[in-house]
Amino acid sequence: MTDEATWTDDDGWSESDDVDERGPVPTVAVVGRPNVGKSTLVNRILGRRAAVVQDEPGVTRDRVAYDAEWAGREFSLVDTGGWDPDAEGMAKSIAMQAELAMRTADVIVFVVDSRVGPTDADEAAVRILRSTRKPVILVANKADSERQEAEVHELWSLGLGEPFPISALHGRNSGDLLDKIIWAFPEQPTGQLKERGPRKVALVGRPNVGKSSLLNRIAGEDRAVVDNVAGTTVDPVDSVVEIDGEDWILVDTAGLRKRVKFASGTEYYASLRTEAAVEAAEVALVMLDASEPISEQDQRVLTQVTESGRAMVLAFNKWDLVDEDRRYYLEKEIDRELGQVSWAPRVNVSAMTGRAVEKIARSLREALEGWGQRISTGELNKWISDLQAATPHPVRANKAPKVIYATQAAAEPPRFILFTNAPFEKQYLKFIQRKLREDFGFVGTPIELVVKPRESRKKDKRK
Structure with a gap:
């Protein structure tokens, strides 16, 4: 839909809306071995933190497609897991997904680490890339300065033409790279504007509200350690789970106790990782303990999610422990304490018994629809x-x-x-x-x- 509004001197408006049915659009696959900065580049192109980025290999596991646009051209941008020719187990399935992305894309962006130079894994990937007969753009990432740009000449040995130096982290030359990608689009793209991958949900809340228990209940198996001791979960844990017939990427995070600047040691780094998980997500499922009064810590979590600009759903856990008296006082607490997030859908669940867990997906969809809503x-x-x-x-x-x-x-x-x-x-x-x-x-x-x-x-x- 294209919105055109014309300002007139009498403070009136005239509008014409043209319907543009989007047909096939080019598909751009971002591929490369683990930890070369593929997801960082995807985020740079999208202009937001959509792909999860951590300084360790293997964070991205599946092909995930995003709608992207540059210079008026729409395309589907596919982030892939790290490709490794010698991968085994889960890493092998990740590599297979990356290979499939290479073969189905219209343009391939092959990312290498300019500071490391060509590796055996890079050379093995080149053999697959040549067999696809698709346009390949060799991107030398982590070239953060002119001096580092001058050192990418070794990558000529890969036989993919001139390496294009960029810094995905700092945005160096990213606009020129996008121009180069646009120029490589075929006249008749084979790709369709794909549905995005599983939506990312950050599972957040103060310690010991039952986040890991809920994750295990949804997954139907023990994906996260559960203990009555607060703080069992330290690092965010990504899990692909099915809720109400739909796949979601659920990130179980450490409970937020204090503001990051007041935390220390392990808690400090856990808080940073939790903040990063919220930033990387599209919607936050904020868990509160329905059996206890809404606390200052709960308010802090809600403020953090609101300020992050993410969609939000409130999940009141431990509903099996709520009696009539508690329900009466909880409603008053909600009116008094949660007025600033009255727009967030609410679902009353029990991770222990499984009560209403299937209703979470409906609330997540509702929140994401509002998050992406537009008015002409x-x-x-x-x-x-x-x-x-x-x-x-x-x-x-x-x-x-x-x-x-x-x-x-x-x-x-x-x-x-x-x-x-x-x-x-x-x-x-x-x-x-x-x-x-x-x-x-x-x-x-x-x-x-x-x-x-x-x-x-x-x-x-x-x-």
Whole structure:
């Protein structure tokens, strides 16, 4: 859908919407041996942390497709696990997925570590790449400076042409690389704009609320260590699980006790990894202990997830321990303590008995739908014009602040930019935000409103 809105002098809007049915689009596969920075490059191209990145091999295990765009061209970007010709066990299945991505892509981005130079594994991958007869772009990653760029000449020996030096971490030459990828697209792409891979869910909450127990219940086996001692889980653990007939990537994380700057030792690093897991996820399943009062630690977790811009679902665990009296007080606590996240879907579960666990998927889908929701520019401006006519901003300094133009700049999470004739009060912005939810939904997602007041034209003219 293409939204076109035209500003007119009488503060009106005209809009024309053209339906663009997206057919086959080019597929770009990012491949290479483990730990060369493939997922970092994927995130750089997407402009957000979609792929999980850690400084250890084997974090990405499956082919995961993302919708991407550059210079008006849409394409499907496929992140793959590290390819190793001598892989065994799980690593062998990861390598097979990477090989399949190589053979089905329209363009292959072959990533190597410029600091290491060509390896035996790289040369083995080249043999497969040549057999695909697809355009291959040799990317020399981790070239963080001009001096390091000059040292990539060894990679000519791979026989794939000139190595293209970049720094995926810092963005060096990434735009030029994208131009090169676009130029390599075939006239008739074979790929279809693929459904994205399993959605990533960060399982977060304060210690001992039952995160690992819930993961094990969903998986139907012991994927995570469970103990009554708080803090059993230290590192995030990725698991592909099925909930309500759909695969999800569920990341069990360490319980957040303190703010990172106040944590120390193992707890400090566990907190950092948990933050990274939330950033890498699309939706956070925030677990709370329904049998205990909502705590300051719970509030801290909710604030962290909201500030991360991720979709959110609240899971009240240990519901089997909630009696009528506790239920009465819990409802009052929710009204009092969780008003700032009243938009998050809520599900009452028991990891111990399995109560309502299958309902989690429905809430996750609902939250992700709200997270990716968009409003056309024309519809948004008509809506905000009607809203201001019915409930205008209070007059301040003999002036009535007004939205001149509004647009939704992004989704995941929804971000709106309001161009105004004067600064807006926070209370009125909260009013706009509340009405957006009432009229359009945006269930399960934070909403960001950015106000850009028009600069005054009454400026002193200096000669």
